[in-house]
Amino acid sequence: MLTDSLRRIRAVAAKEVRQLLRDRLTFGMIVGIPLLQVILFGYAINTDVRHLRAAVADMAGTQLSRSVVSSAQASQVVDIVAVARSAPELETLLRDGKVSVGLYLPPDFDRLAMSGTRPAAQLMVDGSDPTLLGVAQGLAKLPLAGRYQPPRSVPATLFEMRNFYNPERRSAVDIVPALIGVILTLTMVLFTAVAIVRERERGNLELLITTPVSTVELMAGKIGPYIVIGLIQVSIVLLLGWLLFHVPVVGSIATLYLSALLFIAASLGLGLLISTLAKTQFQAMQLTVFTFLPSILLSGFMFPFDGMPAFARWIGEFLPLTHFIRLVRGVLLRGASLSGMWVDVWPLLAFLAVTMVLAVLKFNKRLD
């Protein structure tokens, strides 16, 4: 009986692979999605913002004011691309989006700077892009050059910061491991959901359910190939991350693949569940996107998890991607072990169990 069952699972899996190889677009996506995403996200997402376009209105025109402008330029945070002659002109440049930052140095800049009682210059920032604000705040702390130090003593910093695991503060090092999770979420959930719904839509299921194939066999056979595809995608992302962005692999590769396998299984479970709810491939895609967005936004991939309000964090804890991102960063960058990160392992196991049970219960081997 067991060998019969395995034969049927193998038959379904072999058929699935054949169909997949013939469907060039889908096959292209398996390789194309990780390739494109690693390159796009790896290069585009850079939290270390530099070279903001800036305009200067230096009303003082003194040696001191000029040195402030040139040290701002030297910091590389801003590129001074325009010179304004008045404050309103500076505002216009800012409003029209020609620059993101405006430096205003008033006519009595020297006197104000020397007195040190209140800020001597004004920094205008385009707050419509929140990421710029933080950057500009750094700029505001720019020290005055050399001998013009204000008389008030600056308190020494309490802590000296040491950056572990990503000393150069490169975004790609954080992004690429998390990207494994994002790509798997998208492709694994979508492929399984669509693969089963397609069978229903094209009428194949009506035939299959009069054969001895059982629900579990059908699902196992359909899922099997996608597990392999998921692991291929993991390898593509890792390889590209290492080649293009020098993402380090501190932990063991075996542990990494094991956690990826766990996450793939959880995603496939979700895909299966979606396939039992959706009637058409279009619905399956919509449902996938519906689950994909919160995953991206609330998992800590886009925004720092600890910075989110309690409610959002609470939702985030239910998403497999949240736990996988912690796992993969832990394993890849810090060399953590799965037993050490058990708090993020068991939620994935629980998610897998719940979705699988629901999917098998919901999947009717009848038409009604």
Next chain:
Amino acid sequence: MAGDFAVETHGLTRRFGKFTAVDGIDLRIPRGKIYGFLGPNGSGKSTTIRMLCGLLEPSAGEARVLGHSVPREAETLRRKIGYMTQSFSLYADLTVSENLEFMAEVFTLPSARREARIQGALERYFLKALRQQRAGTLSGGQKQRLALAAATLHEPEMLFLDEPTSAVDPQSRRDFWDRLFDLAADGTTILVTTHLMDEAERCHGLAIISGGKLAAEGSPQDLMQHIDALVLEIDPKDPRKASDLLRRQPYVKSVTQIGNHLHALLKKDTRDGVRQVQALLKQEGVEAGVRETHADLEDVFVASTGSGEAGDDRAD
């Protein structure tokens, strides 16, 4: 359970919400015969077949197929039955032989028998030359042959065919039926649904289904001989006027125009039907030859369902 009947149902009923698709059908289908379900689209033929295959759960009543109660023992039954769906349901992006290999694996045929069965099916259903062709690119008739080959690969005791020839030209249909007779001769029980009279006439036994109910049952010959009506063939000068006239008579069940002839079904107990009709037409000034004739299957269908046509286009 007696082994004489392949299918036995009692009060088989299926409701979809408030709509009753199949309404208390009692059936006894003998083994080794081709048995037809004749009825218009939407009459409940497909729903009945789907219940017998275990695809749908009956709302009431019971059914036994090959001695197994469905849907309870549907899993056991699945190895013994073959099912050909109304629309092509094999994989369009797999080749002919890949589809057959898949089905052979799904039914876990022993590997020694597997090759022989696949080769045999390719030959029997003239698919050898099309072996490497994707199923999606086959013609209607070729798809039908492939579907039948796939459904019979595991040598089922019983075959369910849901409108198998709806997308097939007449020549392919004849060939297809020859294959069905071959299968029946080998002992396979075949249950086929159709809304085509010429197909229904080829069946050993026939159930006429209308509005979810069993309207008549028997062999086509019996049904035609024992039709519950008097069948007249009328040859009027003005067929339109004659049929309008006849339809108004209380003893006339239905009138069908076929070319310049009329086929009229009169109530069975009508006295002197021929003379009555002759007199009526003469009185109204319509010249016509009137004679009694044998019923054909369409007459049987009309007489038992009270409906004008078998093939109305309501969705199933």
